[in-house]
Amino acid sequence: MASGLDPLRFDYPVSSLDDLMAVVGRLRTTLAEEPNSWENPTLGRFLEAMEAWLSTFPQAYINVGDEIPTPDWRFVADLLRPGQTSRGVSRRLLGIRPAVERGVSHMCPEP
Secondary structure (H helix, E strand, O other): OHHHOOOOOOOOOOOOHHHHHHHHHHHHHHHHHOHHHOOOOOHHHHHHHHHHHHHOHHHHHHHOOOOOOOOOHHHHHHHHHHHOOOHHHHHHHHOEEOHHHHOOOOOEEOO
16 A cells, blocks of 8 residues: 555555555445445446546646546557456466457467
8 A cells, every 4th residue: 555545545546556456446345335335326327427537537636736647548448358258267267269350260379
């Protein structure tokens, strides 16, 4: 945990994978231990809130005088996809693309 701050605070410095994992871990723990403290405790409501925040995220930074970050959108999408299925994650880790992408009828390893 960076600087002993609570990872759920917006001023918690996230500059590494470990920092991000601390945020995710704290979210998971808080949901399990204090579900009533969550405004969006279901997956549907959480995703709806995330979508709403993303639609206006530059303004959130402008409002507090922070620089607007340039996220890696593919990474963000890849981070969210395992919640729906772990199959794509396993394929990516193994370097395997679906046969449809390769034009063949079975799974093929990346060249």
